[in-house]
Amino acid sequence: MGENIETVRLGILGCANIARKVARAIGLASNATVCAIASRYKDKAVKFAAENGFPTSVKVYGSYDQLLEDPGVDAVYIPLPTSLHLRWAVMAATKKKHVLVEKPLALHVTELDRILDACQSNGVQFMDGSMxxxxxxxxxxxxxxxxxxxxxxxxxxxxxxxxxxxxxxxxxxxxxxxxxxxxxxxxxxxxxxxxxxxxxxxxxxxxxxxxxxxxxxxxxxxxxxxxxxxxxxxxxxxxxxxxxxxxxxxxxxxxxxxxxxxxxxxxxxxxxxxxxxxxxxxxxxxxxxxxxxxxxxxxxxxxxxxxQEALMVQEFARLVATIRDCGSSPSSKWPEISRKTxxxxxxxxxxxxxxxxxxxx
Amino acid sequence: MGENIETVRLGILGCANIARKVARAIGLASNATVCAIASRYKDKAVKFAAENGFPTSVKVYGSYDQLLEDPGVDAVYIPLPTSLHLRWAVMAATKKKHVLVEKPLALHVTELDRILDACQSNGVQFMDGSMxxxxxxxxxxxxxxxxxxxxxxxxxxxxxxxxxxxxxxxxxxxxxxxxxxxxxxxxxxxxxxxxxxxxxxxxxxxxxxxxxxxxxxxxxxxxxxxxxxxxxxxxxxxxxxxxxxxxxxxxxxxxxxxxxxxxxxxxxxxxxxxxxxxxxxxxxxxxxxxxxxxxxxxxxxxxxxxxQEALMVQEFARLVATIRDCGSSPSSKWPEISRKTxxxxxxxxxxxxxxxxxxxx
Missing domain, CATH: 3.30.360.10 (Dihydrodipicolinate Reductase; domain 2)
Known part of the structure; x- marks a missing residue:
């Protein structure tokens, strides 16, 4: 199937176990597609792509930075360990990538606020991975x-x-x-x-x-x-x-x-x-x-x-597409729920x- | 049905709502029978006896003391308000009546201990009404x-x-x-x-x-x-x-x-x-x-x-019969559970x- 105009192209940062579930969910979602996968070790990313049946059009990167530089990536899913969220979610936002971050989000709310601020100031959507x-x-x-x-x-x-x-x-x-x-x-x-x-x-x-x-x-x-x-x-x-x-x-x-x-x-x-x-x-x-x-x-x-995980991806992609294609502002609903949690x-x-x-x- | 030797004869002190359920349970239990009902107002006791289908052989008393003086009563069920338990459970034990007392038992454990001591020193069984x-x-x-x-x-x-x-x-x-x-x-x-x-x-x-x-x-x-x-x-x-x-x-x-x-x-x-x-x-x-x-x-x-309430009565009556007919000591199991609670x-x-x-x- 070709990508239609609404399709949101997602990159995945890391090959955590939960990423397999979300990769499948992205495949099931009607408005999203996996376009890239990155690992610090390229071999791991290659293996993940093969095991999850990604088509060859999906780019495979040996570093998170490279994926974030890819202009074909609209948004990233970040299933990294919690202590790495701050660095990579902020970096992604700075690169104008919308972010879907696995829970728990941060070690404390001060850290989370830096992520949320980065998303807000870069006009990108934030959502946590609670399905x-x-x-x-x-x-x-x-x-x-x-x-x-x-x-x-x-x-x-x-x-x-x-x-x-x-x-x-x-x-x-x-x-x-x-x-x-x-x-x-x-x-x-x-x-x-x-x-x-x-x-x-x-x-x-x-x-x-x-x-x-x-x-x-x-x-x-x-x-x-x-x-x-x-x-x-x-x-x-x-x-x-x-x-x-x-x-x-x-x-x-x-x-x-x-x-x-x-x-x-x-x-x-x-x-x-x-x-x-x-x-x-x-x-x-x-x-x-x-x-x-x-x-x-x-x-x-x-x-x-x-x-439910496909519905999560759909909701995230819907919000991203609205921002990307219609110039809307990011929704504050999901960041607010995440912050209160x-x-x-x-x-x-x-x-x-x-x-x-x-x-x- | 005639009473057999094992049947335990129970008197009920008070006409609380819960007493209706327990009166029925006594009727269902194979080893117990209601033999007396008392209220501070005799009319209430008469009405309770009629409404619960007690046979005319069941004695109806206008005072708790009178019921406790009845030598035909082996044991009493006490569904009175909690603050009255101390007085009437101790009185019953003193009159050598085994006691089944509605929960909660007492306002504090010191009060309960006075009840349990009275039961122990008079050799009568104690049980609370948790079904x-x-x-x-x-x-x-x-x-x-x-x-x-x-x-x-x-x-x-x-x-x-x-x-x-x-x-x-x-x-x-x-x-x-x-x-x-x-x-x-x-x-x-x-x-x-x-x-x-x-x-x-x-x-x-x-x-x-x-x-x-x-x-x-x-x-x-x-x-x-x-x-x-x-x-x-x-x-x-x-x-x-x-x-x-x-x-x-x-x-x-x-x-x-x-x-x-x-x-x-x-x-x-x-x-x-x-x-x-x-x-x-x-x-x-x-x-x-x-x-x-x-x-x-x-x-x-x-x-x-x-x-379950009939099984409770049966268990109580079984213990009472063992004491009455075989000279056993009261079981400490139920008083201990009540006390810990x-x-x-x-x-x-x-x-x-x-x-x-x-x-x-």
């Missing part, structure tokens, strides 16, 4: 929440856990302080915090508290942490989050309102690609004598034509460092 | 946990919430400081704390912390509270609990181990009487490219011949009073 925002299930639930379908939200609980192998705990970049210093808080807690903010319509909480019982490795990287967030407005809402490299896979999200509740078992990565579901319970009461319930959770299924990540980390004292935002 | 312990689903899961089916437990989360009506929030005994001063923490948190202790084989946590965002009514009674518990042994386990009179009905319990996880949506009161289920997930991983899961939760169904309830309350500071047990 679940883009699933139609997410939009469906957001619609329910906006319509006040479960009443004011009182409680949110989410988990993001995976059982890391001994090898992961020894060697993965996510447990190396110089590469991904936020550990499980950045890699997994990012989702829980994002989901809590999303449920509260992106309002920042007023108090963030890490809870006793966090685990760190010998280098001080967080392997497991639990935290609570509190909102005072428009009504009091408490969220608890738990993220861990030590526990069996879980991706639970529960939102409890005064009139109903929602539960997702797989909010970050749906069980399957073509459809996802959530439990919706409304008006549950006990029957006479309290010997059972009047209703049970209803499974609401939401089909999707494309997997980072602010809360930082607050959990700070609370931990203060011995689980509350941090006021 | 879910007695469901075969609970035993089934306990068996799985004992067999290390999900590996070491890292995380436990439970909720117990109900959306109280404005009338409840105005008039119910559970929001009156002089009747049930622990509010939602006692009425609902009792279950979450009990379930967390149960999952950890009844080991007390080392740190208990209330989280910011508790709600109280004008009289200071807790309407909503979130808390975390931490165990250090044999491995670090964090539990979060959330109980509230302000939120839609929920009774979630999640137990996350290193190799698998369990989830119950209705752990306190099963959706239906004849069978209950839980989700069991083991060895969940993402498929290649992280575009889905290799397994989904398995729904494990556990049938029960009798509802109360200790953690007290710790959450203390942490709240200290402004959410950690309380070390």
């Amino acid at each position: 679940w925002w883009h699933h139609p299930r997410t939009a469906h639930i957001q619609h329910l929440l906006s319509a006040n379908a479960i009443g004011p939200i009182h409680f949110i609980h989410s988990t993001s856990t995976l059982r890391a192998t001994p090898e992961f705990l020894e060697n993965d970049i996510r447990v190396k302080p110089e590469l991904d210093g936020l550990g499980a808080l950045g890699d997994l807690g990012w989702y829980c915090i994002g989901a809590s903010l999303w449920a509260k319509d992106y309002q920042l909480p007023t108090i963030v508290t890490a809870l006793p019982g966090a685990a760190r490795n010998n280098a001080g990287v967080i392997l497991s942490v639990t935290a609570s967030l509190l909102w005072d407005q428009p009504n009091q809402t408490v969220a608890t989050i738990h993220c861990s490299f030590l526990s069996h896979t879980s991706m639970d999200l529960t939102i409890g309102g005064s009139e109903g509740s929602l539960h997702l078992k797989d909010f970050i990565i749906p069980y399957q690609e073509t459809s996802a579901f959530f439990d919706f319970t409304f008006g549950a009461k006990f029957v006479d004598l309290h010997i059972g319930w009047n209703v049970r959770p209803e499974e609401v299924h939401v089909a999707t034509e494309h997997p 980072q602010v809360v990540v930082d607050a959990v980390k700070k609370s931990l460092e203060l011995g689980c004292k509350p941090v006021y935002l | 879910w312990w007695h469901h075969p689903r609970t035993a089934h899961i306990q068996h799985l946990l004992s067999a290390n089916a999900i590996g070491p437990i890292h995380f436990i989360h439970s909720t117990s919430t109900l959306r109280a009506t404005p009338e409840f929030l105005e008039n119910d005994i559970r929001v009156k400081p002089e009747l049930d001063g622990l509010g939602a923490l006692g009425d609902l948190g009792w279950y979450c704390i009990g379930a967390s202790l149960w999952a950890k084989d009844y080991q007390l946590p080392t740190i208990v912390t209330a989280l910011p965002g508790a709600a109280r009514n004008n009289a200071g009674v807790i309407l909503s509270v979130t808390a975390s518990l931490l165990w250090d042994q044999p491995n670090q386990t964090v539990a979060t609990i959330h109980c509230s009179f302000l939120s839609h009905t929920s009774m979630d319990l999640t137990i996350g181990g290193s190799e698998g996880s369990l989830h119950l949506k209705d752990f306190i009161i099963p959706y239906q009487e004849t069978s209950a289920f839980f989700d069991f997930t083991f060895g969940a991983k993402f498929v290649d490219l992280h575009i889905g899961w290799n397994v989904r939760p398995e729904e494990v169904h556990v049938a029960t011949e009798h509802p 109360q200790v953690v309830v007290d710790a959450v309350k203390k942490s709240l009073e200290l402004g959410c500071k950690p309380v070390y047990l």
Whole structure:
């Protein structure tokens, strides 16, 4: 298929595992195409291109700089370790490339602000690589929440856990302080915090508290942490989050309102690609004598034509094309969500460092 | 049906709503029978007896003292407001009546200890009215946990919430400081704390912390509270609990181990009487490219011949009969579980009073 005028040409900086998923997603997206891949080692890039079935028209570079100099590249996807985001996202923005950056974005919000400033001053779109925002299930639930379908939200609980192998705990970049210093808080807690903010319509909480019982490795990287967030407005809402490299896979999200509740078992990565579901319970009461319930959770299924990561790429490419072809300004929606998420990540980390004292935002 | 030698004759002190459920349960239990009902107002007791279909052989008393003097009564069920438990449970024990007391048991553990001491020194059985312990689903899961089916437990989360009506929030005994001063923490948190202790084989946590965002009514009674518990042994386990009179009905319990996880949506009161289920997930991983899961939760169904409250009565009556007919000593199992639950309830309350500071047990 030839490229049409709206197609956004993406370069990929680095051959991380997650880049395979996103490369496939770019292939599935109707308005984007992979046009270049770079690695510090050209052999790795060549191998990645072959393994992912890239056509020969895709350029293969042995350095990130070379890819960023390519005028045929509209935008870059950056799946590098967190500590390299600042350098390469800023560099990309300076070269007028729009940036889609893997989460976690930065080691702290000051670093992220330098990235966001670079994007803004260069007029390029910024988005982080959280895929679940883009699933139609997410939009469906957001619609329910906006319509006040479960009443004011009182409680949110989410988990993001995976059982890391001994090898992961020894060697993965996510447990190396110089590469991904936020550990499980950045890699997994990012989702829980994002989901809590999303449920509260992106309002920042007023108090963030890490809870006793966090685990760190010998280098001080967080392997497991639990935290609570509190909102005072428009009504009091408490969220608890738990993220861990030590526990069996879980991706639970529960939102409890005064009139109903929602539960997702797989909010970050749906069980399957073509459809996802959530439990919706409304008006549950006990029957006479309290010997059972009047209703049970209803499974609401939401089909999707494309997997969520392809929808993410499509949304990113749509924004990029609007800027490139129509002279629009970058959308502030995604950078703002990313920044708020980072602010809360930082607050959990700070609370931990203060011995689980509350941090006021 | 005539009473056989093993039948335990129960008197009911008070006509609370929950007494209707337990009266029915006594009728369903194979080894127990209602033999007396007392209210401070005899008319109420007469009405209760009629409405619950008690045969005319059931004695109806206009005072608790009179019921306790009845030599035909083996044991009493006490569904009175919490603040009356001390007086009437101790009185019952003194009169050599075994006691089944509704939860929450006492306003603090010192009070509970006076009840437990009275039971012990009078050789009578004590049990609290938590019904879910007695469901075969609970035993089934306990068996799985004992067999290390999900590996070491890292995380436990439970909720117990109900959306109280404005009338409840105005008039119910559970929001009156002089009747049930622990509010939602006692009425609902009792279950979450009990379930967390149960999952950890009844080991007390080392740190208990209330989280910011508790709600109280004008009289200071807790309407909503979130808390975390931490165990250090044999491995670090964090539990979060959330109980509230302000939120839609929920009774979630999640137990996350290193190799698998369990989830119950209705752990306190099963959706239906004849069978209950839980989700069991083991060895969940993402498929290649992280575009889905290799397994989904398995729904494990556990049938029960009798509802859990009838099984509770049967277990209580079995212990009572063993003492009465065989000269056994009272079992320490149930009083110990009740006491540990109360200790953690007290710790959450203390942490709240200290402004959410950690309380070390």
